[in-house]
Amino acid sequence: MATRDxxxxxxxxxxxxxxxxxxxxxxxxxxxxDADEAFLGKFQSSC
Known part of the structure; x- marks a missing residue:
């Protein structure tokens, strides 16, 4: 059955x-x- 049907x-x-x-x-x-930013902070590189 097609979606259009x-x-x-x-x-x-x-x-x-x-x-x-x-x-x-x-x-x-x-x-x-704050929890989102803490999680993402783990992946920041110190270039």
Missing amino acids: VFSEDEMARLRSFPEIGRVELIRHFTLT
Whole structure:
């Protein structure tokens, strides 16, 4: 069964596009936490 047989044209259009995302969501999901920075700090080279 092909994907086009499962989803309507509107659903396919939504699946193929990027969702609307606001400033709050951008900050929440793409800001590094202290734990993220500590983890990444292990991989920094001292050039």
